[in-house]
Amino acid sequence: MTPDNTHNASWTENSWGHPDKYHSVGAFDGQKKKSAAVLARVKEIETFLKARDPEISQKVERTFRQWNLIIRDYLRNETGLRLSVGDSTQSVPVRIVSGLPKPFEDLVTDNSANRLMILLNRPSIVNTAKGMAFFDEQFTTLFDEGFVDPDKITPTEIKRVREFVDSVARQTEKLALLDQIKSIEDDILGAYFFKIPVVHLYWMVIGTMAAMLDISVEFLTVVVAIHELAHAYSHLGKDIDGGKWETRSFAETDLKIAEGIAQFYTKIVCEKLSNRIPGALIAYTRLMELQSKPYLVHNHWIKDSNAAGEVIRASMIESRCRNITTYEDFGAILTKHRENIKPSNK
Numbered sequence: 262m263t264p265d266n267t268h269n270a271s272w273t274e275n276s277w278g279h280p281d282k283y284h285s286v287g288a289f290d291g292q293k294k295k296s297a298a299v300l301a302r303v304k305e306i307e308t309f310l311k312a313r314d315p316e317i318s319q320k321v322e323r324t325f326r327q328w329n330l331i332i333r334d335y336l337r338n339e340t341g342l343r344l345s346v347g348d349s350t351q352s353v354p355v356r357i358v359s360g361l362p363k364p365f366e367d368l369v370t371d372n373s374a375n376r377l378m379i380l381l382n383r384p385s386i387v388n389t390a391k392g393m394a395f396f397d398e399q400f401t402t403l404f405d406e407g408f409v410d411p412d413k414i415t416p417t418e419i420k421r422v423r424e425f426v427d428s429v430a431r432q433t434e435k436l437a438l439l440d441q442i443k444s445i446e447d448d449i450l451g452a453y454f455f456k457i458p459v460v461h462l463y464w465m466v467i468g469t470m471a472a473m474l475d476i477s478v479e480f481l482t483v484v485v486a487i488h489e490l491a492h493a494y495s496h497l498g499k500d501i502d503g504g505k506w507e508t509r510s511f512a513e514t515d516l517k518i519a520e521g522i523a524q525f526y527t528k529i530v531c532e533k534l535s536n537r538i539p540g541a542l543i544a545y546t547r548l549m550e551l552q553s554k555p556y557l558v559h560n561h562w563i564k565d566s567n568a569a570g571e572v573i574r575a576s577m578i579e580s581r582c583r584n585i586t587t588y589e590d591f592g593a594i595l596t597k598h599r600e601n602i603k604p605s606n607k
Contacts (some may be wrong), residue, residue, distance in 0.1 A: 271574055275555075276586075277448075277519035278512025284452040285512065298462045302369050303361055303465075309378050310468045317478055321464040322357045323483040327357065328538070332487050335530045341574055342498025342505075343347070353493040355486065364447040365466055368438060376438050376526040383433045384475035387595075390430040393423040439551075445552050446516060450485040453492035455511065460489040474547045480540035484548060487530045487541075491523040510584035518580065518591045520555040521562065525573050528559070562595055568604040575602065 273421045277287050295303075319517055337343055361369070369377060379386075396403070400416045403409045433439075450470060451462040462485055471478045496506045511519070531542040549557060563569040575598045576591065585591050 272584075273513075273515070275516045276513050277516045278455060278514075282447060284448065284454050285456065286454075299366060301364065302374050305374050306361070306369065306377065306469070307359070308466060309381060310465060313381070313472060314468070314478070317468045318357065318359070318464040320478050321467055321482045324479040325355060325357060325462060325486050328483055328486065331534075332483070332490060332600045335533055336487070336490055336494045337498075338527055338567075338568060339529050339533070339574075340494050340498055340577070342494050342500060344494065344498055351458075351497045353458050353460060353490070353497065354373060355462060357464055357488070358461045359465060360449070360463070361465055362452060362461075362463055364445050365442075365449045365463075368441050368445075370463045373438050376436055379433060380436060380438060380603060381438050381469060381472040383473055386426070386430050386433055390423075390426045393419070397451050403425075442468045443551050444553055446555055448492075449488065450481070451489040453489045453496075455492070455496055455508065458493060458497065460486075460493060462486060462489070466521075470551065471544075471547065474544075474550065476544045476547050477540050480538065480544040481548065483534070483538055483541045484527060484531065484545045488523050488527045491526040491530075492519065495519070495522050495526075495577060495581075500581075504578075504582060506581040507523065507584060509598045510581075510586060513586045514553045514580075515586060515588040515591070517588045518585075521559040522577055524556050524572070525559040525562065527567075529570065563599060566599075566604050572598045 273279075276282075280286075284364055300447045315321070333344075344353060360366075397416075397419050400409065400419055404411065449463070451460060453460050462482065467481050467485060468478055471481045474481075496508070496511045500506050527545060528542075531538075531545045535542050566572070572595070577597045579585075579594050579598075580591055583594075585594065
């Protein structure tokens with residue numbers, strides 16, 4: 262286990278490794294002493310998910326095992342960082358775990374479990390609304406072509422059903438639970454426990470978010486694995502001089518720096534894998550619809566530049582070497598490298 266050298270850190274509210282962050286504790290500490298009510302709600306969500314797909318946890322497991330080494334290889338190439346250098350090897354295992362991380366678990370109260378079930382089916386509700394609009398608007402055509410038996414359904418009945426489904430679809434967009442999920446500033450689909458180190462992938466949350474976003478569990482698993490391993494590489498990966506991100510500084514760094522770097526490399530690797538896993542980039546893009554500001558800041562770092570990889574890599578390495586923790590200081594480093602590193606003529 263990596264020694265805890267973060268206990269004397271000068272924390273800010275938005276430090277990535279603040280002690281209040283669940284990934285700053287032991288990987289299984291957060292799973293202890295659950296109340297009966299919490300365990301019941303978690304079991305209820307598990308039942309929802311397995312009713313939709315009995316093999317969902319196995320899909321997450323299989324997908325990760327299939328792409329694990331490939332993801333790590335791409336991260337090594339894109340970051341220029343290595344977990345293994347010569348005889349020195351830093352192991353960062355990945356485990357597929359049940360249950361919910363605390364930030365997500367806290368959202369699921371007695372009153373919200375059913376609402377979460379509704380959100381799981383939101384894509385179906387929205388698609389049904391689109392289908393009913395078609396039936397309503399094209400009823401005459403369907404009748405003329407012999408698709409409608411007027412003795413069984415009337416235009417008025419179709420319109421009433423359309424109005425009902427439209428109303429339900431609009432209400433799902435207003436659910437407070439949806440906004441609460443968007444406001445979470447923690448990795449909830451997976452976590453990098455940097456003091457150990459180990460990565461957890463939460464198959465229940467991956468399944469939940471995949472259903473809400475109408476995307477494949479397999480594609481979303483790839484995205485989450487890339488993101489969490491990007492944290493590990495940015496922290497423990499050794500540069501050409503053998504340096505890495507000192508753990509205390511990594512823990513103290515602004516959330517937007519740590520998450521921005523992980524998100525940037527998640528996007529890059531998804532793009533590189535697009536010929537082999539085209540749905541991963543789609544899943545990455547769709548996931549951002551439900552993510553908060555720290556997961557979006559990288560979109561403004563560099564635009565339309567094929568020097569982006571060099572700029573971010575240089576900024577990350579300098580920030581690690583100088584133990585940069587504030588977003589303002591990181592922004593200054595980013596600006597410097599953005600101005601000094603010119604795009605190639607590819």
